[in-house]
Every structure is written in structure tokens, then in C-alpha cells.
Amino acid sequence: MSGDGKYHVHYFAGRGLGEIARIALSEAGVEFEDHRFESLPADLKATTKFGQVPLLVTPAGDRINQSTAILRFIGATHGLSGKTALENAEIDQVIEGVNDIRAKYRALPADAANEERIKFFSTVLPQWLGYFEAILKKTGSGFYVGSNVTIADLYVYVSFDSVINKTADAQPIDAFPLVKAHLEAIAARPRIAAWIAKRPVSQW
Amino acid sequence: MFAAQAFASLFSSPAKTSSPSLASDHPTGGQAAHHAKPLFFTTPHHLKLTYFPIRGLAEDIRLILEESGIAYESENISFHDWHEGGIKQQRAADNPFGQMPILYVNKGEFILSQSKAIIRFIARSTGLDGGDAYSAARCDQLAEGIADLRRQYATLAYDKEFAAKVGDFINKTLVNSFTTIERVYDQNKTRYLLSQDRVSYADIMLFELVDQILALGQDARSVVAKFDRIGEVYKSIAARPRIAAYLASSRRVVAINGASASVGAFKA
Numbered sequence: 001m002s003g004d005g006k007y008h009v010h011y012f013a014g015r016g017l018g019e020i021a022r023i024a025l026s027e028a029g030v031e032f033e034d035h036r037f038e039s040l041p042a043d044l045k046a047t048t049k050f051g052q053v054p055l056l057v058t059p060a061g062d063r064i065n066q067s068t069a070i071l072r073f074i075g076a077t078h079g080l081s082g083k084t085a086l087e088n089a090e091i092d093q094v095i096e097g098v099n100d101i102r103a104k105y106r107a108l109p110a111d112a113a114n115e116e117r118i119k120f121f122s123t124v125l126p127q128w129l130g131y132f133e134a135i136l137k138k139t140g141s142g143f144y145v146g147s148n149v150t151i152a153d154l155y156v157y158v159s160f161d162s163v164i165n166k167t168a169d170a171q172p173i174d175a176f177p178l179v180k181a182h183l184e185a186i187a188a189r190p191r192i193a194a195w196i197a198k199r200p201v202s203q204w
Numbered sequence: 205m206f207a208a209q210a211f212a213s214l215f216s217s218p219a220k221t222s223s224p225s226l227a228s229d230h231p232t233g234g235q236a237a238h239h240a241k242p243l244f245f246t247t248p249h250h251l252k253l254t255y256f257p258i259r260g261l262a263e264d265i266r267l268i269l270e271e272s273g274i275a276y277e278s279e280n281i282s283f284h285d286w287h288e289g290g291i292k293q294q295r296a297a298d299n300p301f302g303q304m305p306i307l308y309v310n311k312g313e314f315i316l317s318q319s320k321a322i323i324r325f326i327a328r329s330t331g332l333d334g335g336d337a338y339s340a341a342r343c344d345q346l347a348e349g350i351a352d353l354r355r356q357y358a359t360l361a362y363d364k365e366f367a368a369k370v371g372d373f374i375n376k377t378l379v380n381s382f383t384t385i386e387r388v389y390d391q392n393k394t395r396y397l398l399s400q401d402r403v404s405y406a407d408i409m410l411f412e413l414v415d416q417i418l419a420l421g422q423d424a425r426s427v428v429a430k431f432d433r434i435g436e437v438y439k440s441i442a443a444r445p446r447i448a449a450y451l452a453s454s455r456r457v458v459a460i461n462g463a464s465a466s467v468g469a470f471k472a
């Protein structure tokens with residue numbers, strides 16, 4: 001495989017499952033080309049592992065699919081992973097917890113009056129935000145694992161920001177001060193703030 | 205119970221923990237996360253895996269432990285004891301999200317939940333992730349693709365309209381996913397994802413998924429039979445000495461899913 005010496009992120013013209021790669025590369029302080037499209041080009045689709053994006057192409061030309069595999073790779077190669085095997089396990093635990101709440105959110109019917117949807121925002125989401133609040137309380141560092149920023153923090157931020165926090169009904173966050181402060185702190189990190197300021201505006 | 209202090213000490217100052225090896229045996233360094241050698245389980249640790257008496261989200265972990273030759277204790281908690289018997293509340297401090305599986309290392313010195321976090325933790329510690337960032341990324345990539353299909357399988361298994369939906373699952377979802385997974389193996393020159401003979405954690409996850417899918421019956425079997433590379437991985441893993449011994453033993457859990465599932469349901 002030969003690359004062109006640069007990172008490339010290929011994803012739809014939205015945040016969705018692609019934004020975590022862009023955020024992680026931004027926090028890592030590396031340049032990347034941000035390829036966006038309205039529909040997945042067939043020739044690109046054919047080169048992906050499961051016919052899907054996001055796709056990360058590394059400076060050496062390696063191609064990695066699956067958003068969390070991409071995230072872990074960036075973490076491992078740019079110092080955003082844990083310092084020990086135990087910290088990495090803790091990071092994975094947080095990432096998978098985020099995936100659980102994302103999956104519940106994604107399964108909801110769009111209809112705002114739907115019972116399940118109402119229940120999600122009134123009970124399920126607060127319950128899960130409570131889980132995250134408890135983790136932050138335990139670490140006491142403002143980060144989900146250890147005392148430095150890791151891919152776990154970035155994943156929580158991107159997921160809550162683009163999936164949950166942006167929804168009109170997502171007020172429960174106010175009851176969880178540590179979770180809220182963490183989201184604000186991550187958004188304010190200089191490289192992330194710079195990326196947010198320059199990224200294209202999109203609905204999702 | 206989960207002791208916050210013990211937990212903190214594992215991560216901060218190894219000198220204060222009763223088993224410094226837990227925290228300091230395997231620093232992963234600046235480039236982090238990876239290491240050339242199997243590290244964690246080179247010294248004996250007591251492991252206990254806690255879950256319902258089904259395969260569900262725990263069987264990949266059991267298989268990976270078995271393949272690695274690591275002894276572990278299985279704590280199987282009945283659905284009743286978990287939900288109505290107060291165990292869920294008793295274990296609340298052990299796992300951040302109120303769920304099983306849970307892995308207890310050295311009687312609670314380190315406690316981990318989330319099946320995929322546990323799988324990776326063991327895989328990293330035994331080299332089943334290939335040991336470097338690129339190999340691990342390749343494993344993660346395939347494992348996530350497998351997990352995507354596993355999730356759809358589980359949704360179907362518990363769907364009240366199982367009978368009406370199973371055909372589409374087999375002929376569309378399964379065929380599409382297996383086509384992409386088969387292609388991943390086709391692009392490899394080797395039998396397993398990373399090597400001809402050394403199995404990776406993703407290969408083991410594929411084995412278990414195929415096994416769960418075969419339980420759907422003859423139609424699923426016919427579809428699976430069309431994918432040579434996947435079939436080869438499945439058969440060769442089943443024949444690996446430690447896995448074969450496990451599958452033949454009483455440790456292998458029979459039920460795949462909970463009691464309300466339409467396939468592989470738990471029977472009391």
C-alpha cells in the first residue's frame with residue numbers, strides 16, 4: 001500500500017459516524033483531508049470493507065473502516081490511548097457504554113409524541129447520564145479515564161453533542177453537572193474549538 | 205464490592221496496590237495501547253466471568269479465554285436472581301452501566317464490564333489482537349463488522365415477528381454481511397485474519413456468530429455453506445485443540461439467548 005503522506009477521512013456531508021475521526025485527528029494535531037459527499041460514490045463503496053463509511057486512509061495508504069476501529073487506531077498512534085492495559089480497558093468500557101446509549105437513541109421512532117421516545121428522554125437518557133456522571137465523579141479528574149484526555153472523552157463528546165445534546169428534548173443534561181462541564185471542556189480544547197469553528201455546518 | 209480506592213490505586217500509584225503487577229506489568233508506552241508480547245496473563249490472575257447462563261454476549265469471551273488456555277471461573281446468574289433477586293442492585297457498583305457480562309480480576313481488584321471491552325482487554329493481553337496498532341486495527345475493523353451483524357441477529361432473535369422476518373434476515377442481511385466478511389478473508393492470503401495458523405480475536409468472534417446463525421436452521425445452513433472462507437475459519441477453529449475440548453465439555457453453554465427468544469432460547 002502506498003499513501004500520499006496525509007490522512008484522509010471519507011464520509012457523508014454530516015457529522016454522523018464520521019465526525020469522531022475528524023475530532024480525534026484534530027485533537028492529535030494532524031492535518032487531514034476531509035472528503036464529504038451527499039451519496040456514497042460506488043467506486044469508493046467498492047473499496048471499503050463492509051460497503052460503508054467512515055473510511056480512514058492513513059499517510060502510508062492503509063485503509064481502515066469502522067468508526068471505533070478508526071478511533072482506536074488514531075488513539076494508539078497519537079498518544080490518545082490509555083497509559084496501561086487497564087486504562088485501555090476502561091476506555092473501551094466507556095466507548096461501549098456510549099454505543100449502548102447511541103443504539104437506544106437510534107432505534108427510536110421519529111414521531112415526537114411516540115411513547116417510547118418520550119420514555120427515552122424522561123427516564124432512559126437520565127439513567128444513562130447518571131452512569132456517566134458517576135464515572136466522572138469517581139475519576140475526579142474531569143476525564144472519563146485517568147487524568148488526561150483520551151479517545152473515550154472524545155467519543156463521549158462527539159456522541160452526546162451530535163446525537164443527544166442537539167435534540168430539542170435533551171434538557172436532562174442540566175441535571176448532570178459533571179457530564180455537562182466535561183462536554184464544554186472538550187469543546188473548548190484549542191484544537192477541537194478550532195476544528196468546530198472551521199468545519200462545514202451540517203444538520204446532523 | 206467494587207472499592208473505589210482499590211480502583212483508583214490500580215491506575216495511580218502502583219506502590220499502594222496489593223498487586224503492583226496489575227498496573228505496572230504492562231505499561232503500553234507513549235505510542236500506547238500495544239506491546240509486542242503477551243503481558244497481562246503471564247502471571248497468574250484469578251478471573252471470574254459473570255453472566256446469565258446463556259452464550260449471548262459472553263460466549264466470545266469464554267472462547268477467547270479457552271483458546272488462550274487461561275483458567276477462569278464462570279459465575280452464571282439466573283435471570284430471576286439478577287432481576288428480582290436483588291443481584292443487579294448488589295452489583296451496581298461493579299459495572300458503570302448496570303449490565304453483564306462482568307469480568308472480575310483478582311477477586312475485584314480490577315473489574316470490567318462491556319463485552320467488547322472485556323474481549324479486547326483479554327485479546328491485547330494475550331496477543332490475540334496481533335500486538336501492534338495496525339494488526340489491532342484490522343482485528344477491530346472486522347470485529348465491528350461482525351458485531352454489526354450479531355446485533356441484527358439478536359434483534360431478530362427477540363423479535364415478536366421472528367417467523368415473518370427470519371427469511372429476509374437469512375436471504376438479505378446475512379447474505380450481504382457474509383459477502384463483505386468473505387471478501388475480507390479473500391483479500392488475505394492466510395486462513396485467519398492475521399496469519400495462517402495464529403487465530404485472532406476477530407476470527408473467534410466470527411466462529412461464534414456462525415455457530416449462532418447455524419441454529420436458525422436449514423435455510424441458514426445452506427447460505428453459510430456458500431461462503432468457503434468463512435466456513436474454513438469456522439471449521440478450523442472448531443478443531444483447534446483447546447476449543448474442541450471446550451465445545452465437548454460441560455463448560456460450553458447450550459442456550460444462546462434468553463428465554464423469550466425464538467431461537468436458541470434458554471430453558472429452565
Ligand SMILES: N[C@@H](CCC(=O)N[C@@H](CS)C(=O)NCC(=O)O)C(=O)O
Binds near residue numbers: 017065068
Ligand atoms: N459500524 C459501522 C457502521 C457504518 C455505517 O453504517 N455507515 C453508513 C453511514 S452512517 C454507510 O456507509 N452507509 C452507506 C451504505 O451502506 O451504502 C461504523 O461504526 O463505522
Ligand SMILES: N[C@@H](CCC(=O)N[C@@H](CS)C(=O)NCC(=O)O)C(=O)O
Binds near residue numbers: 096097304320
Ligand atoms: N453493550 C453491553 C450490553 C450488555 C447487556 O445488554 N447485557 C444484558 C444481558 S445480554 C444485561 O445485563 N441485562 C440485564 C440488565 O440490563 O439488567 C455489552 O456488550 O456488554
